[in-house]
Amino acid sequence: MSVVDIHAHVFPEISRAESRALTGSDEGPWLRTSDGADTGMMMAGTHEYRPVRRSLWDPAARVADLDRLGVDVQVLSSTPLLFGYDLEAEAAADWCRVVNARTLTHCSYAPERLVPLCQVPLQDTESACAMVSEAMRQGFRGVHIGNHLGDRDLDDGALLEFLTHCAQESAAVLVHPWDLPTGPRSSRYMLGWLAGMAAETHLTILSLILSGAFERLPASLRLLFAHGGGSFPYLLGRADNAWHRRDLVRADSAAPPSSYTGRFSVDSAVFDPGALRLLVDVMGAERVLLGSDHPFPLGEEAIGRLVRESALTETEKAAVLGGNAIRFFGLHDLVKEAS
Numbered sequence: 001m002s003v004v005d006i007h008a009h010v011f012p013e014i015s016r017a018e019s020r021a022l023t024g025s026d027e028g029p030w031l032r033t034s035d036g037a038d039t040g041m042m043m044a045g046t047h048e049y050r051p052v053r054r055s056l057w058d059p060a061a062r063v064a065d066l067d068r069l070g071v072d073v074q075v076l077s078s079t080p081l082l083f084g085y086d087l088e089a090e091a092a093a094d095w096c097r098v099v100n101a102r103t104l105t106h107c108s109y110a111p112e113r114l115v116p117l118c119q120v121p122l123q124d125t126e127s128a129c130a131m132v133s134e135a136m137r138q139g140f141r142g143v144h145i146g147n148h149l150g151d152r153d154l155d156d157g158a159l160l161e162f163l164t165h166c167a168q169e170s171a172a173v174l175v176h177p178w179d180l181p182t183g184p185r186s187s188r189y190m191l192g193w194l195a196g197m198a199a200e201t202h203l204t205i206l207s208l209i210l211s212g213a214f215e216r217l218p219a220s221l222r223l224l225f226a227h228g229g230g231s232f233p234y235l236l237g238r239a240d241n242a243w244h245r246r247d248l249v250r251a252d253s254a255a256p257p258s259s260y261t262g263r264f265s266v267d268s269a270v271f272d273p274g275a276l277r278l279l280v281d282v283m284g285a286e287r288v289l290l291g292s293d294h295p296f297p298l299g300e301e302a303i304g305r306l307v308r309e310s311a312l313t314e315t316e317k318a319a320v321l322g323g324n325a326i327r328f329f330g331l332h333d334l335v336k337e338a339s
């Protein structure tokens with residue numbers, strides 16, 4: 001059975017001086033590391049953002065993790081702190097090129113194991129589309145994007161244009177929540193991550209559905225949401241009920257929200273057997289892909305254990321652990337599907 005982890009992050013080594021030169025800001029993201037140390041610090045200017053493990057930037061340490069955990073292939077995204085969506089368009093493009101080039105270098109350590117997704121300057125549609133096209137020629141398998149741009153959600157016209165371009169380029173799209181709620185209520189106890197991330201993803205999926213965006217997007221678009229789709233699967237009944245009962249809710253969509261679950265996939269990072277069962281019931285076993293959030297501390301430490309030890313059937317487990325990802329990202333050249 002092949003095991004493919006589709007939600008994992010890389011933060012290539014970027015120094016403070018490089019960050020300053022590229023972003024034009026003293027507050028930009030960079031990575032503080034020291035030779036031989038097993039941990040480093042993700043930095044935003046002088047702010048210590050998060051302690052991180054060596055696997056985040058060192059491909060040898062990452063591959064050692066994968067060997068130890070029985071993971072065949074990992075699909076790598078940059079870290080949302082690196083998106084650069086707040087930069088001027090030109091600086092954002094330069095920044096994305098550096099992050100992408102280093103992500104590619106990281107993956108070149110074990111090209112049969114590490115599969116790169118690019119990032120793009122989403123605030124400039126033309127530049128973002130051109131960068132996806134270029135990235136697909138360079139060997140990226142898709143693109144990792146944030147779930148919104150300021151007040152614009154993914155159903156925004158320019159963002160739909162970008163997603164349509166991704167479908168045309170056969171670039172898979174992984175949507176990751178970012179720019180979480182701030183303020184005293186969410187800054188305690190990592191509540192921005194625990195509750196805010198789930199709500200962000202829920203909001204974006206419902207925005208796509210209720211705006212009728214899926215009627216305008218190509219059916220060939222491969223769209224994937226992190227963290228099990230956030231709170232969307234658990235509260236889909238609430239959205240359906242509201243769609244039937246309030247014209248405000250159904251104004252722009254042709255069918256109730258549950259009719260659209262066939263248009264996107266989610267990862268399995270829900271950390272609970274009951275939640276995983278619900279997720280598979282709501283989305284279908286063919287639309288749930290193993291995702292760990294490795295190597296971050298809020299990720300699944302023993303990648304795949306939740307799925308392996310779940311009550312899913314052996315066929316469902318094989319699909320979630322690898323088969324779905326192989327088809328979704330077109331990885332048949334790297335790993336075999338279970339027969």
Ligand code: CO
Nearest residue numbers: 009176226293
């Ligand atoms: Co993540």
